[in-house]
Amino acid sequence: MRIVSGMRPTGKLHLGHYLGVLKNWVELQKENECFFFVADWHALSTSYEDKLNLKNLSIELVRDWIAAGIDPQKSTIFIQSAIKEHAELYVLLNMITPLGWLERNPTYKDQLAQIKNKDIHTAGFLTYPVLQTADIVLYDAQAVPIGEDQKPHLEIAREIVRRFHHLFECEIFTEPKELLSPTPRLLGLDGRKMSKSYNNAIFLSDTPEEVWSKLRVAKTDPQRVKRTDPGNPEVCLIYDYHKAFSDEETIQKVEEGCRSAGIGCVECKKWCAASIEKVLEPMRERRESVSNEDIAIILQKGEQKAKQEAAKKMQAVNKAIFEVSCQTQ
Numbered sequence: 001m002r003i004v005s006g007m008r009p010t011g012k013l014h015l016g017h018y019l020g021v022l023k024n025w026v027e028l029q030k031e032n033e034c035f036f037f038v039a040d041w042h043a044l045s046t047s048y049e050d051k052l053n054l055k056n057l058s059i060e061l062v063r064d065w066i067a068a069g070i071d072p073q074k075s076t077i078f079i080q081s082a083i084k085e086h087a088e089l090y091v092l093l094n095m096i097t098p099l100g101w102l103e104r105n106p107t108y109k110d111q112l113a114q115i116k117n118k119d120i121h122t123a124g125f126l127t128y129p130v131l132q133t134a135d136i137v138l139y140d141a142q143a144v145p146i147g148e149d150q151k152p153h154l155e156i157a158r159e160i161v162r163r164f165h166h167l168f169e170c171e172i173f174t175e176p177k178e179l180l181s182p183t184p185r186l187l188g189l190d191g192r193k194m195s196k197s198y199n200n201a202i203f204l205s206d207t208p209e210e211v212w213s214k215l216r217v218a219k220t221d222p223q224r225v226k227r228t229d230p231g232n233p234e235v236c237l238i239y240d241y242h243k244a245f246s247d248e249e250t251i252q253k254v255e256e257g258c259r260s261a262g263i264g265c266v267e268c269k270k271w272c273a274a275s276i277e278k279v280l281e282p283m284r285e286r287r288e289s290v291s292n293e294d295i296a297i298i299l300q301k302g303e304q305k306a307k308q309e310a311a312k313k314m315q316a317v318n319k320a321i322f323e324v325s326c327q328t329q
Contacts, residue, residue, distance in 0.1 A: 085310035
């Protein structure tokens with residue numbers, strides 16, 4: 001299948017990003033044609049006031065992708081704003097998208113209610129799903145890896161495609177299907193959502209010393225006040241990290257040792273740090289092997305391929321709209 005997916009360059013990636021997105025991308029690229037893009041325009045939909053250095057953040061995001069195992073030889077990697085056809089198609093699709101579709105979008109309503117520290121009452125935020133649609137259908141994506149919460153966005157994309165085909169009597173776009181992937185929810189070290197702003201995240205670029213300093217003070221089972229107190233691993237944050245990163249033998253040792261007070265929390269955390277290090281160590285090696293010049297070449301190559309695909313699609317779109325002479329493919 002052809003897969004299209006993107007990620008916003010708003011800061012360093014952490015273990016939550018790896019489990020929820022990157023690990024899945026790495027598997028998808030093995031047997032599919034993948035287009036992965038840095039969604040820098042999408043970053044502006046909520047962070048337009050933050051004066052982000054989007055160029056540097058985009059480079060570092062790609063560096064994290066490669067460190068995590070995204071292979072430029074297998075996947076097309078590019079920056080959204082480098083392909084102006086995204087904006088061109090976004091404008092045209094906005095012309096035919098009913099306002100009610102966007103205002104009823106549950107994600108839009110939820111974020112309006114939840115995000116109080118930023119002014120997101122903007123046209124860009126409201127029409128975010130339209131730009132997302134353009135991102136996807138420009139490349140005839142057959143499937144888009146998403147979490148359950150993003151299903152409404154993809155349904156809007158399909159509705160826009162159907163409306164375009166109906167209005168212009170021309171089947172140009174592929175209707176994208178959702179590729180519902182397991183997105184394990186890894187909480188931050190304080191029990192809240194893992195986030196840079198909460199200072200509770202382990203980043204993919206952290207050193208072993210940084211990982212340990214963060215794990216050492218992380219929340220554990222509140223019932224284990226003393227070393228001899230038995231605990232319940234199911235309510236312990238560190239046990240969730242073990243389930244995500246440790247092997248079955250270690251997970252079993254942790255479960256039995258916690259319930260019987262056979263191990264202490266410090267020992268449990270040290271095992272956890274060792275398991276996380278097995279994941280992060282090869283990432284550090286790959287990260288260090290990739291220079292800014294390497295990334296520039298990777299992006300140039302990816303942008304050339306993306307540009308070819310996008311230009312071909314826009315030629316068909318403009319013919320359908322302005323020449324009214326499109327034939328059903």
